[in-house]
Amino acid sequence: MKNMKIGTKRLVLRRIEKKDIPDLIQNINNLKVSRYLLAVPYPYTLKDAKWWIAHCKETEKEKPRKSYSFNIESKAIKKIVGGIGLIHVDSSQGIAEVGYWLGEKYWRQGIMSEALNAILNLAFEKLKLRRINLLAFKENKASNALARNFGFKYEGRKRKAAIAKSTGKIYDENIYGLLKEEWKRKQGKRRS
Ligand SMILES: CC(C)(COP(=O)(O)OP(=O)(O)OC[C@H]1O[C@@H](n2cnc3c(N)ncnc32)[C@H](O)[C@@H]1OP(=O)(O)O)[C@@H](O)C(=O)NCCC(=O)NCCS
Numbered sequence: 001m002k003n004m005k006i007g008t009k010r011l012v013l014r015r016i017e018k019k020d021i022p023d024l025i026q027n028i029n030n031l032k033v034s035r036y037l038l039a040v041p042y043p044y045t046l047k048d049a050k051w052w053i054a055h056c057k058e059t060e061k062e063k064p065r066k067s068y069s070f071n072i073e074s075k076a077i078k079k080i081v082g083g084i085g086l087i088h089v090d091s092s093q094g095i096a097e098v099g100y101w102l103g104e105k106y107w108r109q110g111i112m113s114e115a116l117n118a119i120l121n122l123a124f125e126k127l128k129l130r131r132i133n134l135l136a137f138k139e140n141k142a143s144n145a146l147a148r149n150f151g152f153k154y155e156g157r158k159r160k161a162a163i164a165k166s167t168g169k170i171y172d173e174n175i176y177g178l179l180k181e182e183w184k185r186k187q188g189k190r191r192s
Helices: 018-028 046-061 111-126 141-149 180-191
Strands: 011-014 068-074 079-090 095-102 131-137 153-163 170-179
Touching: 011 111, 018 046, 018 079, 046 068, 068 111, 079 111, 095 111, 111 131, 111 141, 111 180, 131 141, 131 153, 141 170, 170 180
Parallel strands: 095 131
Antiparallel strands: 011 068, 068 079, 079 095, 131 170, 153 170
């Protein structure tokens, strides 16, 4: 499963390619997007984009894999609009952490919900994981709301645990966890 692709109604989750660099930079070179992300620099340069592409390729070679990084392509405009992935994948423990970002123009259209649903499906059904972790800076209204909306349980706060690379600001991190059985239950409700 090296070059994995996942299709949803409006999106294709796929590997990032060189041709995506202008769209990647356009969307992620925005402090409203990167201020709540741990490791995304601002300004975001061509060098950063090239590093990211090389890094994603490297992670595909890992055995066992420790991360799965996808870019989110909108089928309608055939452009990269964001990213989502699993990191700290530990199959022996049955756990991983999910992370995501979306270009500002595309917020509040249910895009990340659609992408997150696909990634949780990968995590729980294909990779057979038991629990997904999610960390969101305390001030990040959108991500905290999205997590709760998806049934992630708030499990506490790590104080002054993270520095956003883009601003150098220190944040408290909210800890969330989602168990496979909770996700299944929620899916059942959505369908009924
Ligand atoms: C967090 C983020 C990915 C949300 O993406 P999105 O596609 O806009 O989210 P959705 O449209 O799927 O939202 C689903 C639900 O989450 C909640 N939500 C999303 N954005 C919200 C906001 N700005 N304020 C309050 N609630 C919000 C709502 O309940 C929303 O449902 P609704 O629109 O029907 O009310 C996006 O805001 C983003 O990229 N932010 C910057 C990067 C970032 O913070 N990444 C996460 C780091 S932990």
